[in-house]
Amino acid sequence: MGFSVRQVSIYALSLNPWGFVFKLVVLSYLWSPVSSLGSMSPMATSYGDQGSVICVLKSDGSRTVNCYGKNSAIIYGTQPHLQFLGLTAGDGFVCGLLMSSNQPYCWGSSSHIQMGVPQPMIKGAEYLEISAGDYHVCGLRKPLKGRHRNTSFVDCWGYKMTKNYVFDGQIQSISSGAEFNCGLFSQNRTVFCWSDEPDNKDIISKVPKDNRFQKIACGGLHVCGILEGVNAKTLCWGRDLNMEEEIPLVHSGQGQGDIALVPNVSMLSVVGGKFHACGIKSYDHRVICWGCSLRGSTPPPSEIKVFEIAAGNYFTCGIIAEKSLQPVCWGTNFPTSLPIAASPRICRSTPCPPDYYEVDQKKGLCKPPDSHLCMPCSSGCPSEMYQKSKCNVTSDRVCEYNCTTCSSPECSSNCSVIYANPVPAVYLKKKNEKIWSQQLPVIIAEIAFVVFIVCVVSISAVLYVRYRLRNCKCSATRSKVKNPSLQNENIKIRPDMEEFKIRRAQMFTYEELERATDGFKEESIVGKGSFSCVFKGVLKDGTVVAVKRAIMSPSPNMQKNSKEFHTELDLLSRLNHAHLLNLLGYCEEGGERLLVYEFMAHGSLYQHLHGKNKEQLDWIRRVTIAVQAARGIEYLHGYACPPVIHRDIKSSNILIDEEHNARVADFGLSLLGPTDSSSPLAELPAGTLGYLDPEYYRLHYLTTKSDVYSFGVLLLEILSGRKAIDMQYDVGNIVEWAVPLIKSGDITAILDPVLKPPPDLEALKRIANVACKSVRMRGKDRPSMDKVTTALERGLAQLMGSPCIEQPILPTEVVLGSNRMHKKSSQRSSNRSANSEIDVPETEDQRFEFRAPSWITFPSVTSSQRRKSSGSEAEVDGKNNTAAEGRNIGSNIGVGVGGDVLRSLDEEEIGPASPRERLFLQHNF
Numbered sequence: 051m052g053f054s055v056r057q058v059s060i061y062a063l064s065l066n067p068w069g070f071v072f073k074l075v076v077l078s079y080l081w082s083p084v085s086s087l088g089s090m091s092p093m094a095t096s097y098g099d100q101g102s103v104i105c106v107l108k109s110d111g112s113r114t115v116n117c118y119g120k121n122s123a124i125i126y127g128t129q130p131h132l133q134f135l136g137l138t139a140g141d142g143f144v145c146g147l148l149m150s151s152n153q154p155y156c157w158g159s160s161s162h163i164q165m166g167v168p169q170p171m172i173k174g175a176e177y178l179e180i181s182a183g184d185y186h187v188c189g190l191r192k193p194l195k196g197r198h199r200n201t202s203f204v205d206c207w208g209y210k211m212t213k214n215y216v217f218d219g220q221i222q223s224i225s226s227g228a229e230f231n232c233g234l235f236s237q238n239r240t241v242f243c244w245s246d247e248p249d250n251k252d253i254i255s256k257v258p259k260d261n262r263f264q265k266i267a268c269g270g271l272h273v274c275g276i277l278e279g280v281n282a283k284t285l286c287w288g289r290d291l292n293m294e295e296e297i298p299l300v301h302s303g304q305g306q307g308d309i310a311l312v313p314n315v316s317m318l319s320v321v322g323g324k325f326h327a328c329g330i331k332s333y334d335h336r337v338i339c340w341g342c343s344l345r346g347s348t349p350p351p352s353e354i355k356v357f358e359i360a361a362g363n364y365f366t367c368g369i370i371a372e373k374s375l376q377p378v379c380w381g382t383n384f385p386t387s388l389p390i391a392a393s394p395r396i397c398r399s400t401p402c403p404p405d406y407y408e409v410d411q412k413k414g415l416c417k418p419p420d421s422h423l424c425m426p427c428s429s430g431c432p433s434e435m436y437q438k439s440k441c442n443v444t445s446d447r448v449c450e451y452n453c454t455t456c457s458s459p460e461c462s463s464n465c466s467v468i469y470a471n472p473v474p475a476v477y478l479k480k481k482n483e484k485i486w487s488q489q490l491p492v493i494i495a496e497i498a499f500v501v502f503i504v505c506v507v508s509i510s511a512v513l514y515v516r517y518r519l520r521n522c523k524c525s526a527t528r529s530k531v532k533n534p535s536l537q538n539e540n541i542k543i544r545p546d547m548e549e550f551k552i553r554r555a556q557m558f559t560y561e562e563l564e565r566a567t568d569g570f571k572e573e574s575i576v577g578k579g580s581f582s583c584v585f586k587g588v589l590k591d592g593t594v595v596a597v598k599r600a601i602m603s604p605s606p607n608m609q610k611n612s613k614e615f616h617t618e619l620d621l622l623s624r625l626n627h628a629h630l631l632n633l634l635g636y637c638e639e640g641g642e643r644l645l646v647y648e649f650m651a652h653g654s655l656y657q658h659l660h661g662k663n664k665e666q667l668d669w670i671r672r673v674t675i676a677v678q679a680a681r682g683i684e685y686l687h688g689y690a691c692p693p694v695i696h697r698d699i700k701s702s703n704i705l706i707d708e709e710h711n712a713r714v715a716d717f718g719l720s721l722l723g724p725t726d727s728s729s730p731l732a733e734l735p736a737g738t739l740g741y742l743d744p745e746y747y748r749l750h751y752l753t754t755k756s757d758v759y760s761f762g763v764l765l766l767e768i769l770s771g772r773k774a775i776d777m778q779y780d781v782g783n784i785v786e787w788a789v790p791l792i793k794s795g796d797i798t799a800i801l802d803p804v805l806k807p808p809p810d811l812e813a814l815k816r817i818a819n820v821a822c823k824s825v826r827m828r829g830k831d832r833p834s835m836d837k838v839t840t841a842l843e844r845g846l847a848q849l850m851g852s853p854c855i856e857q858p859i860l861p862t863e864v865v866l867g868s869n870r871m872h873k874k875s876s877q878r879s880s881n882r883s884a885n886s887e888i889d890v891p892e893t894e895d896q897r898f899e900f901r902a903p904s905w906i907t908f909p910s911v912t913s914s915q916r917r918k919s920s921g922s923e924a925e926v927d928g929k930n931n932t933a934a935e936g937r938n939i940g941s942n943i944g945v946g947v948g949g950d951v952l953r954s955l956d957e958e959e960i961g962p963a964s965p966r967e968r969l970f971l972q973h974n975f
């Protein structure tokens with residue numbers, strides 16, 4: 051079948067161990083190029099949160115592998131007896147092409163690819179080459195004979211890619227990028243790429259159409275290919291980096307950060323990192339890099355020659371050609387321990403073919419003494435150079451500058467060194483020695499000065515950090531509370547109680563609370579959770595409170611309840627924010643455990659969204675609640691000390707007070723986060739079905755981004771009025787249902803039908819966009835909570851600024867909530883509560899008595915400093931009903947749509963407010 055670059059049909063077949071089922075999906079027609087992060091080579095570099103690793107085929111020609119670096123799953127998973135033809139690596143895993151079976155074999159850890167021989171594997175399939183992206187690996191099957199000889203088969207395993215791809219035409223090699231793949235056709239040497247991720251359409255559409263390539267290499271978000279011919283140029287193309295948020299990039303090497311501005315030199319090979327590419331220059335085997343790197347990256351070594359290079363996400367490693375054959379790396383977060391030499395190529399039993407030279411056998415590179423290690427000759431000399439000696443059997447060609455035709459600065463400086471010093475070598479040597487003797491003291495003084503400065507800066511930094519942390523005693527307290535012996539119930543938290551007294555959280559007797567709730571009678575129940583019952587009560591002084599009583603059972607849950615009780619007690623007594631539910635006191639007597647909270651007159655958001663009068667919660671009120679809840683969570687993540695991960699964000703945990711302000715409640719599952727936010731907590735998953743972060747659920751990988759996921763689900767719930775999981779619908783999981791619709795640009799399809807859509811849909815689109823980003827599969831792709839809050843504030847401002855919306859602007863606290871007079875307003879509101887019939891006058895002292903601790907205060911965190919505004923309160927109704935959702939610890943959940951970017955919507959949502967928006971916020975809040 052004739053192959054046309056512009057009309058390549060790709061048939062994606064689901065991998066099937068018993069053979070092919072043709073034509074399950076016809077993906078698309080493609081004519082664009084592809085690239086990859088992990089093309090097959092004797093060296094592969096894995097990256098990711100578990101740490102970077104470099105794996106190399108040993109230099110003794112045994113084809114066995116050695117790995118060095120931080121990822122213990124890779125290091126300990128390395129099989130020393132297996133022989134490989136080449137290696138490739140992705141995020142947290144390495145794969146090798148087995149010599150014995152020509153099948154891939156992977157090790158390390160990946161939740162998307164089965165380690166070992168990836169499954170499902172077609173029986174007897176043999177692969178020519180393998181290549182890994184971030185979360186997938188693909189293999190190019192050996193060409194078939196007979197009627198299938200013009201068809202190529204590529205099998206992939208991993209995130210959204212476990213498929214068999216069938217292509218018209220013979221593919222010579224493949225390369226995988228982060229979430230895409232490219233292939234190079236052998237006949238017309240053109241490149242094509244494919245991906246299911248819409249984010250990658252740039253890469254696919256920008257492929258140079260009429261160029262013939264000799265090699266390709268994919269990076270994270272781009273592809274580079276070396277064109278055919280002597281002095282051939284390298285072309286790179288890819289995604290627009292402006293689309294990437296939050297990446298502190300600097301341009302590296304030449305090209306001002308634009309990956310497409312490739313240095314104009316001929317290259318032997320090229321590799322791609324996440325935002326950068328590096329190549330080996332043909333004429334001197336030195337490395338050159340371009341594109342973007344992270345701030346603080348080590349520059350590529352310009353003076354050493356390398357045989358082979360491989361790129362991780364933010365780093366690159368090369369095998370040094372001269373002397374040692376040891377790998378060397380540059381960039382950021384690269385593996386530092388590289389104590390072995392690597393084989394730059396596979397040893398062969400036959401002599402080197404033409405256009406190859408043999409690497410010095412004295413180095414003992416190949417195990418069998420009569421085998422040969424052949425390296426390709428460089429392809430000609432660059433324009434200002436001439437060939438001093440040809441490539442022969444033992445060495446590559448040597449190029450030198452032609453000083454009569456110099457035009458570039460490099461050439462001029464090189465030649466001026468030669469011509470400006472026509473002096474005898476002995477004289478030169480003496481002169482150098484003299485210069486050295488003069489320069490040495492200066493160099494030593496400079497080094498001493500730098501060391502001195504570094505010491506001063508380090509000491510100052512340490513002192514400063516200690517000074518800032520002098521009041522941060524929370525971790526010490528936490529450990530006290532977290533270790534009570536459950537056997538000694540009566541004595542266990544006494545020392546902590548002293549501390550709570552200091553913090554003014556009141557200790558109640560059981561009798562007091564029993565009286566307040568009328569004997570915990572059924573009618574006082576305002577809600578039920580998995581581990582507790584919540585009663586409305588009125589204290590002696592008339593304060594309306596909510597009393598949360600742990601459900602008593604002598605079950606194994608007892609210990610769990612106790613743990614949650616103490617966690618909540620400990621946390622709540624420390625936290626103080628207008629949009630967190632205040633703890634007023636507690637009681638622990640005998641087996642009873644009770645927490646006393648401010649009473650939230652308007653119940654939970656769940657009741658409003660899914661109760662009878664859901665239309666009463668109009669768009670402005672819904673978005674306001676979202677903003678306030680976001681503020682509370684933002685405080686937990688960013689301002690609590692240490693940071694707190696809530697772990698159970700959901701609509702039944704967003705309570706609405708008398709003044710219609712949202713409060714985040716239920717810290718029973720909260721965990722104090724690591725002070726170093728980059729280190730995830732390996733906790734067993736806990737949370738509520740439908741809201742649970744898939745990454746946390748599957749990998750036990752808990753960071754603040756797990757709350758962001760749950761909050762994203764909450765946003766979808768607020769927009770759609772649908773429950774997080776609702777099996778009445780075809781697609782029961784709200785994420786799976788809403789994200790594709792929003793991405794298709796059809797925002798109205800997900801909006802709650804009980805409300806009329808606002809005339810200007812842009813604000814809700816913004817919010818939907820934030821929701822989509824928040825429920826991305828990978829935590830690191832989700833925005834942080836402060837970004838979410840800023841975007842929501844802007845959405846709210848837009849919604850309120852619309853001339854067609856006649857709703858009053860909500861009061862300061864509604865959005866800001868930073869300077870609310872806690873007790874005063876809440877107690878007053880409690881007393882005014884529609885449910886409260888007791889009217890007891892309050893005194894200043896009483897106000898203080900129950901006031902939550904104020905030693906942690908909420909700093910100013912908004913993207914804009916807001917001022918008080920006038921405006922009436924919105925009214926939300928709904929008081930009773932119990933929460934209908936059940937917590938489901940460790941249950942399976944529907945999978946969110948991952949890696950999604952809402953192309954049809956404004957990508958600038960999450961970022962600083964524009965001057966116009968800032969002005970609006972300042973005037974209205």
Ligand SMILES: Nc1ncnc2c1ncn2[C@@H]1O[C@H](COP(=O)(O)OP(=O)(O)OP(=O)(O)O)[C@@H](O)[C@H]1O
Nearest residue numbers: 577578579580584596647649650654702716933937
């Ligand atoms: N301070 C409060 N004021 C008024 N109502 C409250 C208060 N706290 C809780 N409730 C009501 O009680 C219900 C149960 O709350 P609780 O925190 O015990 O469980 P939950 O978070 O809904 O469920 P789970 O414990 O399974 O996560 C809430 O949904 C809410 O309707």
